[in-house]
Amino acid sequence: MPTTPPESILITVAPTGAETTKDDCPQLPTTLEELVAAARECEAAGAAMIHVHIRDADHRPTLDQTRLRDTVQALRESTDLVVQLSTGGSVHDPLDARLKVLDAEPDSCSLTMGTTNFGDDVFSNPWPFVCELYQLTQERGVVPEFELFDLGHVQALGRLLGKYGLPAGGRVHCDFVMGVPGGMPGTAAALVAGVALLPDEVTSWSATGIGRSTLPVALAALSMGGHLRVGMEDVLTMARGVPVERNSQLVERAVALAGLAQRAPMTPDGARDLLRVRQH
Numbered sequence: 529m530p531t532t533p534p535e536s537i538l539i540t541v542a543p544t545g546a547e548t549t550k551d552d553c554p555q556l557p558t559t560l561e562e563l564v565a566a567a568r569e570c571e572a573a574g575a576a577m578i579h580v581h582i583r584d585a586d587h588r589p590t591l592d593q594t595r596l597r598d599t600v601q602a603l604r605e606s607t608d609l610v611v612q613l614s615t616g617g618s619v620h621d622p623l624d625a626r627l628k629v630l631d632a633e634p635d636s637c638s639l640t641m642g643t644t645n646f647g648d649d650v651f652s653n654p655w656p657f658v659c660e661l662y663q664l665t666q667e668r669g670v671v672p673e674f675e676l677f678d679l680g681h682v683q684a685l686g687r688l689l690g691k692y693g694l695p696a697g698g699r700v701h702c703d704f705v706m707g708v709p710g711g712m713p714g715t716a717a718a719l720v721a722g723v724a725l726l727p728d729e730v731t732s733w734s735a736t737g738i739g740r741s742t743l744p745v746a747l748a749a750l751s752m753g754g755h756l757r758v759g760m761e762d763v764l765t766m767a768r769g770v771p772v773e774r775n776s777q778l779v780e781r782a783v784a785l786a787g788l789a790q791r792a793p794m795t796p797d798g799a800r801d802l803l804r805v806r807q808h
């Protein structure tokens with residue numbers, strides 16, 4: 529990993545997630561139209577990649593194949609964003625349905641490096657599943673973003689790369705997802721520990737802090753030369769008692785914070801180059 533911070537910053541937006549209900553948060557983009565509108569606003573605000581979870585007609589999380597394909601196509605038609613589909617889905621999604629996410633042919637996909645307690649639930653990522661999903665990304669030419677919820681996941685990433693080699697495109701990008709109840713805390717100290725453990729093959733990393741940890745994690749990541757993921761998947765308030773109305777507000781804030789660190793938002797083409805995502 530380079531020791532000097534890069535001059536530009538990859539901002540990924542995670543606009544929806546699988547945990548928040550539409551009833552609890554009517555402004556959450558859950559329909560395709562809402563998702564595309566949010567994506568366009570976030571791209572205009574400075575996002576270069578979108579991490580996508582989709583919902584069904586009742587706004588519930590789904591991994592429906594047709595909807596996934598339609599979503600990838602609609603996002604490609606309406607934006608230049610790098611399209612990353614979640615293979616994590618919701619804690620209730622079966623492993624085989626999560627593997628099939630790659631059939632929708634995204635640019636990138638998330639790949640979580642181990643099981644973690646997730647609030648009162650379990651986010652299941654057994655080692656054989658991680659290996660199968662990783663090999664599938666290599667076969668299909670989909671660039672994985674390794675999701676690290678815990679320090680053990682960082683170790684597991686080294687083990688995976690040692691066993692199966694580099695991802696499609698040859699770059700290794702990972703994302704620290706911090707502050708999930710059951711995972712590592714969303715603190716600067718935990719991020720420092722995680723970055724120190726990253727395998728040598730890692731070429732870039734981002735971080736996101738859930739809920740109240742969003743700002744401490746963002747500031748720590750910026751100070752360490754990391755990239756940022758923001759969005760309503762991870763946080764629903766701008767400040768205590770102030771709801772997020774649009775995902776683009778969170779992207780705008782990330783751009784402003786990065787600006788203070790003298791880093792300009794990367795374009796989608798810049799992100800494709802960083803991640804070695806193939807052109808469509």
Ligand code: KMH
Binds near residue numbers: 617675
């Ligand atoms: N919804 C979480 C259980 C991912 O997208 O890969 C899993 C998650 C991670 O959001």
Ligand code: ZN
Binds near residue numbers: 542579581614616638
């Ligand atoms: Zn996700």
